[in-house]
Amino acid sequence: MKSYTQWAVATLAAVAPLCAAQTYTNCNPLNETCPADTGLNVWSFSTNFTEGESAFKRWNMTDGAVNSTDLGAQFVISAEGDAPTIQSDFYIFFGYVEVKFRAANGTGIISTSVMESDDLDEIDWEQVSTYDDEIQTNYFGKGNTTSYDRATTVNVTSPEEEFHTYAVNWTSSKLEWFRDGTLVRTLEYADAVDGKNYPQTPMNIRIGIWAGGDPDNSVGTIEWAGGETDYSDGPFIMYLESVKIINYNPADTYTYTDKTGDWTSIKAANSSSTSSKSTNSTSSSSSSSNSTSSSSSSSSSGSVSTSAATGLSASFGSLFAVVGAGLLVSLLQI
Numbered sequence: 001m002k003s004y005t006q007w008a009v010a011t012l013a014a015v016a017p018l019c020a021a022q023t024y025t026n027c028n029p030l031n032e033t034c035p036a037d038t039g040l041n042v043w044s045f046s047t048n049f050t051e052g053e054s055a056f057k058r059w060n061m062t063d064g065a066v067n068s069t070d071l072g073a074q075f076v077i078s079a080e081g082d083a084p085t086i087q088s089d090f091y092i093f094f095g096y097v098e099v100k101f102r103a104a105n106g107t108g109i110i111s112t113s114v115m116e117s118d119d120l121d122e123i124d125w126e127q128v129s130t131y132d133d134e135i136q137t138n139y140f141g142k143g144n145t146t147s148y149d150r151a152t153t154v155n156v157t158s159p160e161e162e163f164h165t166y167a168v169n170w171t172s173s174k175l176e177w178f179r180d181g182t183l184v185r186t187l188e189y190a191d192a193v194d195g196k197n198y199p200q201t202p203m204n205i206r207i208g209i210w211a212g213g214d215p216d217n218s219v220g221t222i223e224w225a226g227g228e229t230d231y232s233d234g235p236f237i238m239y240l241e242s243v244k245i246i247n248y249n250p251a252d253t254y255t256y257t258d259k260t261g262d263w264t265s266i267k268a269a270n271s272s273s274t275s276s277k278s279t280n281s282t283s284s285s286s287s288s289s290n291s292t293s294s295s296s297s298s299s300s301s302g303s304v305s306t307s308a309a310t311g312l313s314a315s316f317g318s319l320f321a322v323v324g325a326g327l328l329v330s331l332l333q334i
Helices: 004-021 219-224 306-316 318-323 325-332
Strands: 044-048 059-063 067-069 072-077 085-088 095-102 109-117 122-128 134-140 152-155 164-170 174-179 182-188 203-211 236-247 253-256 266-269 274-276 285-287 291-293
Touching: 072 203, 095 109, 095 203, 109 164, 109 236, 122 164, 134 174, 134 182, 152 182, 203 236
Parallel strands: none
Antiparallel strands: 044 236, 059 085, 067 072, 072 236, 085 203, 095 164, 095 236, 109 122, 109 203, 122 134, 134 152, 164 174, 174 182, 253 266, 266 291, 274 285
């Protein structure tokens, strides 16, 4: 296992390739007026990638082809330049995101689950294939790369041979990372430079693999990735079984009302009077207002049947255990 010092020094050089592969913005609302983000207008959404090509309905392939298999979505690196990635076609505004995947094998291959906003707020899980007993957590605020003291390393058993769940619970006050349902890290809003570096704007979800050990990368990047990638040892394959999401502020659109990048400046709006509570194989309807603001809470008054909470628990498994029955029940309330 590499030391934190070795990791921190190498990460300085490693960030650029990751940004180029999976972390970027087409329009930064802190610098210019940008179109509203398309929101997930339901409380919950899940995808089982073992169910065939229809599983990609709400996902765009942004770099390379990704196919459905019995093990889930298959991300393959066979040659230099491969970096297969999928990206949700919607944003969420605070919420819970759980991915279940088996990381890629080999040397220098990075398997990632990234949440990214238009103004470059970012929340990461990154598994470096060279180290088959750990995974990294990280975050960025507004693309600030002036320091590299934000990452942590989390122990995990055989991530390249076994499927594990990696989750993030993201609110306006704190970030929590969970590995297989166990809390492994908490970041309070105030601990991210008094909130300045705290991720707090609407994000989409990007999942994929890239070669940090590519021979054309910088020495620092290759060191961070644990060595050069020998493509003749490939193919290198990551399998994504499922993604489960709760959106704490469901809406049709999210709009930046100023250039502060503060969560209180985000306007969430709905264009219709009804929206579905969940999206997977079944859905149910609930009423919603035509326009909501970021100050709205995900909790509301009313009552929910026990069967509704039980059904969501069955569908979302460890998500229910992590977020808690109380919060999920409040999300179901009308």
